[in-house]
Each structure stands twice: as C-alpha cells, then as structure tokens.
Amino acid sequence: MKRKPDHYTEQARKEGFPARSVYKFDELQHRFGLVRRGDRVLDIGASPGSWTLRLLEITGKEGRVIALDRKELPELSRAGNTAVCICADITEPEQYELLNEYAPFDTIVSDAAPNTSGHRTLDTARSAVIVESSLALTETMLRPGGNAAFKLFQGGDEQSILANARAMFEKARIVKPKACRDESFEVFLVCNGKKAAQPQSVPDRSGNTEA
Template structure:
C-alpha cells in the first residue's frame, strides 16, 4: 500500500507541480466544478497542514484576497504575505475569537479538510470525523458573511445525513461531491454549501 501511495498519479503530480499535498488536487477539482472561491475572497481553511489547499486557495484569491490556515500541527510558512497560519485546535472554545482576530473582515469561504487520526475502527473514525465536520460548520456560521460558501469534508456513514440536514437549513443550496483525486477506497466526500442564509442562521 505504501508503495502504491508513493507512486500514485496525484502524489507524483503534486511533487512535480510544487504542491505540498496530493489533497491540493481535490480542492482544485471542487473549485473548477463549483466556483466556490473567487478572486479577492477571504478564505479560512481548517485542518490546513501541510498546506496544499492553502496554495490552491491563494492561487484563486490572488494578491487582493486573504487566506488563513488553521491546524493543530505546525504549518511550514508559505511565501505570500496574504497567507497566514495559526497553530490551534479547532475544538478549543476560543477558536472563533482566534480566527476573527486574524481576519480583515468576515470570511467569504470556509474550507475544512479536517480528519482525525484514523484508528481503523470504522464507527469510531466516522463519529470522530463527523464531530470535526460539525465543529467546522459551527465555526462557519459564526465567521462567514451572508451569502458565503463552505466546502467541508465528511466521512460517509450513518451520521452524514444528520450533518447534511444542518447544512440544508443554513445554505441556499448544498451538494455532495467526490472529486476524482479522492481515492475510491476512501469514505471521504465533500459537502458544499452555497450562499449562507445569515437571517435563518441556526446553530448546530
């Protein structure tokens, strides 16, 4: 399996194109299909280490936008002045304040590729991952502007439906999408929420 990973198409493509992770292509494919990030946007990326999504988000927002990456792990510095990172646990009660301190204004887009350390015990991994997705959604509801978008990774399983119901209450349109760069063997899929309704805002 390790051998396969190292020689996989997107792994090699990431190496040759200078991306920090093969995950970068998942976000690229999501953006290509759904146009959830625009030039000049303020983007917050949860679970951002090692930084592949940060690189892709920066390409999209350009010089006038702003990108903030959050991870419990250290993120090696990126070479742009408008990409900042913080080392923080997204389950910490102070997370919203910490993020807001860093942002120039309300965010246009929240991204989450959060994954727990997988144990191989399916029910446990699913439950832990959905817990992180719910936290990401809670944070989104507090930091996004009216009309903002989210892309949140979820592990498919019995708790996903309830998560999607919460998405539907808060966004005008929602989609589930598995980009080609996501391994078929992986349970991950991406929940996309278009246009936050702040007036109908319901906490999770």
C-alpha cells in the same frame, strides 16, 4: 505498507504541492466555484499546505488566506501572497475568539480529518465532530452569500449534517471528488450561498410571536 505514488501524487510533486489533496480541492472549485480573487478564506486542517497554496494563487494579493491546523504549519507563500498560519484545534471553542479577528470570511473550506484508528465507527464519529464544529463557526463567521466545503467520513451522521447545512445555505450536497482514493470513505459537504440570519421571533405583550 508504503503506497506507490499514483498519477495525482506525481503531478503534485511536479507542480510544487506537498500533497495530492490539492486536486480534490481543484475539482470542488471547478464544479462549485467556491473561491474568487480578492476573497478572505479560512482553510481548516491546512497542513501540509497544498490547499492553502492553491487558495493563495486564486485569491491573489488582494485576498487573505487564514490557514489553521493543530500541527505547526510552515510559512506558506504563492503568487506574492502569504498565508496567516494558526496552530489550533478547530473543535475547541476557545479558538473562535482568535479567528474572529479575521472574520467575516467569504469562504470556509476544511480538509481536516482525524487520524484513522482502523475502527470505522469511531473515525466517522470523530470526523463528524470536526464538521459540526466547523459548521458552528461557519454560522457566525461566514458572510451571507458565502460558500463552504468540509471533508466528512461517510457512514455516520451525514444525513443530519446535510440537513443542518441545507438550513444554513441555499444549496448543499455531498460529493466525492475523483482524486479521492477508491478505498477511501471520505466525501465533501459542499455548500453555496449562505442564507442571511433569520430575525429572532419576539413575543409581543399578548404573548404572540412575530418575526
């Protein structure tokens, strides 16, 4: 059944955004200050491009936005700034080499979501795989002090995902922006201030470990 356009859909159309999801990003940006002018940002699950267009406005000409989706993306430009578009699946580690060319990132955001099957347990598990892959990439490609946000379907592993994020960032929490539809079970894992990598423990000659 086709949905009646709501207030956010109408507003997105008027402001030249292809999807209403831009207002979810706007709330996260307003509350958690994820991105700044001049930042280098990775946007995962970027098609059809609303978040990317907003990111191009915020980062400006000095910034860089890398938009990744498993679907082909159109050319995305705003405020004199053009995104680098990559067609790839974030759950496939072969993609990391490609992305490494643009790392380190100041911010990583993901609005990526699996196609819903109507089977909630399956959809939630697929969403968790996307977030876990994105977090693994964040561990190596986000600079210390950087911020991140990831879409996640509720009802599965979110507490263990949150615990992993808390080990990696100064602050991490799960939030539901107002622009998410009431019936939707999507939430966002929002993380600020990536911790610097801990030095590896090295055993000394007696077998004791020292950090």
